[in-house]
Amino acid sequence: MSDALLAPAQMPPPLSKELYDELTASIRGPVYARPEQNDVKSDFTEYSAIFNGNVLTLAKAVVCPLDADDMSRVIIFCNKHSLSPSIKAGGYGTAGWAINGEIIVDLSRLVEIDIEAPNEDGSFTSLKDTAPANSKGKRRVGEGSSGTSGPSGATPHSGKRRREEDAALRSYDSASATVAAFLSGSTPPASPTDQPPPTNRRRLETTPPGAAGDLYLAATNADINMASLSSSESSNSPTAGQSPASQVVSPATYATTPSPVRETGQGSPATSASTRLQASADPFAYLNAPSSSQPLPAVVQSSFSQPGPLRSWTAAGSTLAGSDLTEGLLFHAHAEPLHEHAYVTFGAGMRQKEIDRYTAQNKLEAKNGVGEGIPYHVPFSAHPVGSSIMMLGGFGFLSRLRGLSIDNLVEVEMVLADGQIVVVNENEHPDLWWAVRGAGPALGVATRYKARAFPVPVVFAGNIIYRFNRATAPSLIRHFRDCVKGAPRELYANAILTAGPAGKDSLVVIQMCYVGDKEHGQEFLSAISSWDGEKCMLNEVDEKSFLHQQDSVAQVLRGKAGRQWFIRSALISSLPDDLINETVAQFADTPVGCTWLFELAGGALTDFENTCVPKSQREAAFTIAALHQWEMNIDDDRCIDSAEEWIAGTLDPVHLGGPLPCFLGRLEPPERTKACFGDSWERLVEIKKKYDPSNIFRNSFWPLNAEGDIVQPNTHEPPLPLGLRR
Template sequence: MSSPLSEDIYKELAAACRGPVYRSSDSGFGDYSTIFNGNVKTLAKGVVCPLDSQDVSKIIVFCTKHSLTPSIKAGGYGTAGWAIGGDIIVDLSKIVGVEIETPLADGSFTSLRDASNNNTVKEASTTSGKRRREDDAELRRYDDASQAVASFLRGPPLSAQSTDGPSPSIRRRLNPDSPSIHDSQGISRQESQESDHGSRSSTSEVGSGPSSDSRSTSMISTAGTSPSPPADNNTSLDSSSMASSSAARIGADPFGYLDNPNNFPPAPPPSTVQAAYNPHAMQSWGAGTSALFSNPTGPLATMNMRAHAQPEHPHAFVTFGAGMRQKEIDAYTAKHPLGGKYSTGVAIPYHVPFAAHPVGSSIMLLGGFGFLSRLHGLSIDNLVEVEMVLADGRIVIVNEHDYPDLWWSLRGAGPVLGVATRYKAKAFPVPVVFAGNLIYRFNKATAPSLIKHFRDCVKGAPRELYANVLLTAGPAGKDSLIVVQMCYVGPKEKGQEYLAAISSWDGEVSLLNEVNEKSFLHQQDSVAQVLRGKAGRQWFIRSALISSLPDDIINQTVMKFADTPVGCTWLFELAGGAITDFEDNVIPKPQREAAFTIAALHQWEMDIDDDRCVDSAEEWIAGTLKPVHVGGPFPSFLGRHETPERTKACFGDNWKRLCEIKNFYDPNNLFKSTFWPLNAEGDEVQAHTHEPPTPEFIGKE
C-alpha cells in the first residue's frame, strides 16, 4: 500500500484544481480508481478530477514539482492498468461536452482554439463518482444491438422494466430538462415533470428532423436513440417450433440454451426506448407493440427512408471532451442527424469511425479499428485537431499545421506525449447498416471449413463491408460457439449478396441468423453483446496483425481453441480497405496493409486462477500465428504485461523518430504510466515497472 498524500500536499493540489481531489484513504477514492479489468490493483496516492485543460495543466505542473507520476484515466477500459498506475490518477470524466457541426463554406472547421469549451463546470463538478459508475453500468447494456441475440444467449428478460427504459441515472442524461443538467452558462433549466406514460420534450428532441443550426451542442450525450429492427424479420432458428420460457434467466448459465436444441425462446420485440425514441413509450411487451413497427410513419419507416437518402455533406465534424465515452458520442450524433439533399425532410445520422463499444476517448490516440474503418480509416486517421497538455504544462492545439511532429506522433502514440483534453474528428453519414450475426455451434471437425469459407467469401470485399469471425468458449462440457458478424454500410438490397455468400456454408445448421437493416448505433454494441463482457472480471488481451490466413494456421487455431477455458474469445477481423490510404502518422505502412487483425479476448472470474486463461492467448498469438505476423498490433490492442519488443514492433521503422519526438516533448518521461517501454535514459524496462500489480489474493488458496 502506498503512503497517502500529506496534508500540505493534498491542500496544495486541491487549491490548484477546481475539480474534486481524493486521497487514497478518502471514501470517494474507490469510485475513481477502479477500471474495467479487475486484475489490477492501484497504488496511487490520490485521484484528481480536472474540469478542463487549465486544471490539467496545473496538475501536471504540480506532479513535476513533487516528483509524482500522473496516470491518465479517460474511460478505464484499457486492460493493462496504466490509467491507475501512477502516483496521482488524473480522472478526465468531468471533461465532457460534445457538439456536431457541418463543414464551413471552404470545407474547413472551427478550430478548438476558437470554439467555446462546452464543458459545463457546475454540472461536472457536482457529478459524483458513484453516479458516473451508475452511468457506466448503463452504457454497458448491449441487448439493443439485437434482441434476437439477447434472447438466444440469455432467454427472455425478467420483466418489461428490466429492459424497457433506462435507469434514473441515464434518464437524467437523456432528458436535458432535468434540474441536474445546466446549459453552457451554468443556468439551471426548468424541471421536467415525468410520468409513467410520457415525458416532456426537450429543446433538441430525438427524431425531430435535421438541426436548424449548423452546429448542435450538448453538455452530455444520451443513451440509445435509434430504432432497432423487428426481432422477427429475417431472423431464423434451426428449430421449427420454439418454446417460450416464462421464467427469467438473468445471471443463469449463458450457454444453457445448448442443453436442448429445441429450447430457443422467441425474441422479444426491440426495446421500445430505442424504437420509439421515448423512454416511457410502453411499460410492457403487451398488445399493441406490433403497431409500433407496422406504422409507416414510425421510426422503422424513417430508417427505410434514410437508407435511400442522400447526405448533403460528405462528412461533419464532432468535438468532444476527453471524459466522453465513445458510446455517449455515438448516441449524441444519432440524436442530432443532419439534413439530406433535395429537401426530403429525412435527416441522416453521422458517426465518428470509433472502435466498437465499449472504449474511452483515448482510442482516438491509439488506433481505433471498427465497423467503419475499412470505409473511412482508423479512428486516428479521422482526427483533425487535439487540445493537449504537455509535460511542461503548456496547453497546445495540435493539427497538421501546428506542431506537425507532435501531430504525426500523437496519432498512434498520444498517451506517451501528453494529456489530450478535447478532440475534433470527422464523422460520416451512416443512414443505415445491413448487419448482424450468424451463430453456429463450435465443432472441431467442421470449424476449419467455416473459417476457410469466411476467408474466401471476404476476399476482395468492397470497403463498405466489415466482417469478422469469432470463436467463443463455453463452460466445461458445454458446446462453444462460432459467430460470424457482418456489417455492410448501406441498405439491405446492396448487402444481401454478401450475406448470401457467407451463409451458403452448409457444414452445420445455423443456430441463429439475425442479419437485417438496423441503425449504426445498435450495431456498435454487437461485439460486446456476443462477448458478454463484465466489468470487474479478470481480463487479458493479446492481438496481432497478420498478412494472410492459410489453411494450416486455421487448422491449428481450431485445435488449440478447443482446449481453452470458458470466457475465452478468439477474433479474426477483416482489415485493409481505407486503412491502407493513410501514411501521415506513426502507424507504419506494413501494419496498415495487413489482411486481418487478430485478438484473443479472455475474461474470467476473480476467484479463478487458471494459467490457461493467459497461456492459451500467448501461445496462439506468439506461436501459432507467428509465421504470418506483420509487425506488432495496433497500439489500441496493447495489453497487460507486454514485452518491450512487442511494443516497439507496433511502430516498426517509425520507432526511432517516435523516440526522438518523445525525448523532445517529455525528456524526463513524466508520462511513464503508459505503454512506453523505456525509462528516461532510453533503456528498456519490463512491463511490471510501469503498470500496477495484480491483487495479492489472486492465485492464493
C-alpha cells in the first residue's frame, strides 16, 4: 500500500515545527519529517519503506540515531509527548511493525562491526568497556567524518550510500552460479518429449505478462548454459570461441552416479565442458571444465588428487582470485581452528549479509598456519534478515549444530522504556536477559550485540531440484523425511515447494548443508538423491563457502521488495504420510509466488534452556513456513487463505504451540503469539510489566495492551482511511 493512495484530507498531521526542532536539537542523527504533500518523493518516503509493499505508514517522522545515547533521547522525547515509536532495524520484516509508530526509528546508521578471539581464559571484552563507534565524535552525519569505522573500515555511510548498499545486498546469485543459470530463463528448452504433463495450475487473470518471470523460469527439462558456469558469476553470455554444443548440457546428465576422483590440479589439459561431463558422468564435472579460450576460474581449480590429508584450493591464474566468490575456499579444507569460537560485536543496523561478509573476509589464524586462516560465522538464519534476529530466534544452516541465534548471544546493549541504557548479559539484569532472547523487541531497543561465532572452513551444500508432480511429490517428501531422520547435528536439510506461473511447472527443491567436507557429506547426498520417482533437473551440491550457502534460500525464493507478502509458520512434532499427501494436494492449487518450506529441526536446539523460548518448542521435529509473495495489482484470496488453511488447518494435529518468534507474521492471532512462548508466557508478561509498564514498545508482536488485556492484531497497525483496503 502506498502513501500516494491517500487523499490530502486523509493524511495524518505532520510533526509540528516546535516538536521537530526539539527532536533535531536533542540528537546528533538526522530527522526526516513527513512532507505535507503526500506524493512528494523525500528522504522520509525512502526511510519509511519496507520490504512488504502492502503496508501503510502514518508516521509523522523518521529519526536515525547514531548511538545508544541518541536512541535514549528519542525514547525520552516520545514519552514526553505521548508519541509511539516503532523500530526499523535493517531487516526485511514483512509484518509492518517497524513503521507502525508515530515516530519511526531507523537504526541503519549503527553499522560498526568487529571480531575478536577469546582471551586465554575464554572471556571477552564487554560492551560496557567498548565505546560505540559513533560516540567518538559529536558531529552530525554529513558535517564531516567522526573518525569512526563502518563495516569495511570506512567512515560512517551517508543515508543515500547506505540505501544503495542495502539494494545491492538483495542479490543472491552468488549462492550458486548453476542455480542462477537455471533460474534465469536464458537457457534453451528441452525436447517436448522429455516433458511430463504440466501441473494443474492456472494463471491469475490479473497477472501482467512476465510478472512472475523473475521468480520462476519455464520449469521444463531445461538445459544449463555451461558458458555461464565457466565464466564470472554475473555473466550468462557464451564464452568466445565455444561452439553451441559445448555451451549446454541437459539436466538429464545430472545423474546421481558417485563422482570419480577428479584430476584437475595445476597443469591439467583443457577440455570442453561437454566432453568432460560425458566422459566422467560426474554431476559436478562442469565445475572443473575450462574452455579452450579461458582459464579455469580459481574457485573451481581444486586439487582433489593431491596426496595427504590436506587438500587446498588454488587461486593461480584467475581473474576471480580475491573476489567474494572465492571466500572460504582459498585455504585447506581440513585446516584446524585455533579457537573453538570467536566473538563478533555489531551494531543493530547491520544486515546479516554484511556481518557474514565481514567475518568471511576477516579470518582467524588456524593451528597449522596454512592458507589465509579460517572464517568464523555467527549462527544466523539464511539470508536475508536483519540483526533483530538475535532477539527473536534465528534458525539457519548452523542451528542444528550450534543452536539458535538467540542461544549464541552473549551481550546486548539496550535502551529501555524509560530511556535508560543498559548492557544485558547473564550476570546483569538476568531476568531481562532471559526474556530478551526470544522477545527482545517488546522489551527495549537493542543498539549493539555481541555474539559467538564458530569456525566454518567449508560446507558440503547445495540444491537438488525436481519438477513438482502432484502424483509423485508425496513420495519425494516422504523419502526426504526418512533420509534425514536421525541425521547428525552437522546436517541441515529442507524441502521447498515453490509454485510456478500458469503453463510453467512448479518445483520441489531439496537443500542440504553438511557443516564439513565432501567426504563426510557425500553419504547424505547419495541417500537423498537416490529417489527415482522423477528425473532430477539439477544437482549442484558440492563443497563451497558458507558465505555463499547463506544466499541459497533467497536465491530459490527470488523475493522482491515492493510486492505483497504474507508469512505463516509452525513447529510440528512429526510429518506423517497423510499430512504429506494432503499438503501436496493443497499446494497444487496455490497461486504463483507461494512457497512452502519444511526444515529439519532438533539437534542443538534442545541443549539450551535459559531463554523464554521453551523446551516444548525446541523439541520440534520440523519448522514449517508458508512464504507467499505476489504483485501489488493482484487480488486473489488464495494468496492468504491457502497459507492459513495449510498451517492452521492441515498441520494442526501435529502443532507444538506457535512458531519460533522470528516467524511471527502480520495480523497474527494473539493465541498463536502466546503459544510461541508456552510455559514461559506468564513469566514473560511479568517482565514486560517491570521494564515497559506503559507498553511504549507496542509496535511489535506483543499482543497485550498496557493493562494486560489481549488486543486484536489489527490494532498493531494505524487505522486506514475509509475506502482503502490492505
